[in-house]
Amino acid sequence: xxxxxxxxxxxxxxxxxxxxxxxxxxxxxxxxxxxxxxxxxxxxxxxxxxxxxxxxxxxxxxxxxxxxxxxxxxxxxxxxxxxxxxxxxxxxxxxxxxxxxxxxxxxxxxxxxxxxxxxxxxxxxxxxxxxxxxxxxxxxxxxxx
DNA sequence: GCCAACGTTGGC
DNA sequence: GCCAACGTTGGC
Numbered sequence: 419x420x421x422x423x424x425x426x427x428x429x430x431x432x433x434x435x436x437x438x439x440x441x442x443x444x445x446x447x448x449x450x451x452x453x454x455x456x457x458x459x460x461x462x463x464x465x466x467x468x469x470x471x472x473x474x475x476x477x478x479x480x481x482x483x484x485x486x487x488x489x490x491x492x493x494x495x496x497x498x499x500x501x502x503x504x505x506x507x508x509x510x511x512x513x514x515x516x517x518x519x520x521x522x523x524x525x526x527x528x529x530x531x532x533x534x535x536x537x538x539x540x541x542x543x544x545x546x547x548x549x550x551x552x553x554x555x556x557x558x559x560x561x562x563x
Numbered sequence: 564g565c566c567a568a569c570g571t572t573g574g575c
Numbered sequence: 576g577c578c579a580a581c582g583t584t585g586g587c
Contacts, residue, residue: 536584537585
């Protein structure tokens with residue numbers, strides 16, 4: 419099991435939208451960055467991820483689960499772009515802001531801090547656990563429950 | 564709204 | 576294959 423982070427501008431696709439998509443989930447389409455695509459190719463069903471609001475909010479707001487592994491992006495004209503499907507699992511009771519992440523020395527190596535433009539990125543299990551705790555969420559429930 | 568950082572494109 | 580020009584992302 420690996421852990422990830424999905425970034426979205428809330429006015430385009432927010433965690434509320436994601437929750438309304440329900441258990442059938444939604445394609446994480448529109449990614450046109452090779453690094454991000456390659457990470458999606460590594461994802462497995464059941465992997466967990468953070469849902470992060472960029473620009474407005476700038477905070478980790480919820481937990482998602484991968485429910486379909488990489489497949490062609492239906493919004494791409496050619497076949498080289500792929501995406502996964504994700505479903506919303508739960509909210510973070512307290513969103514964990516980018517400021518809070520930057521203020522925590524244990525999180526200084528997060529991709530979120532060091533490569534702010536990458537929209538799909540891996541998260542270390544220790545980082546995932548800590549952010550769950552900071553957000554008031556039981557890490558075991560969020561990570562495996 | 565600005566701009567730094569980064570990725571991509573295209574001329575050579 | 577290099578690199579300048581351009582476009583986009585996202586923090587501020």
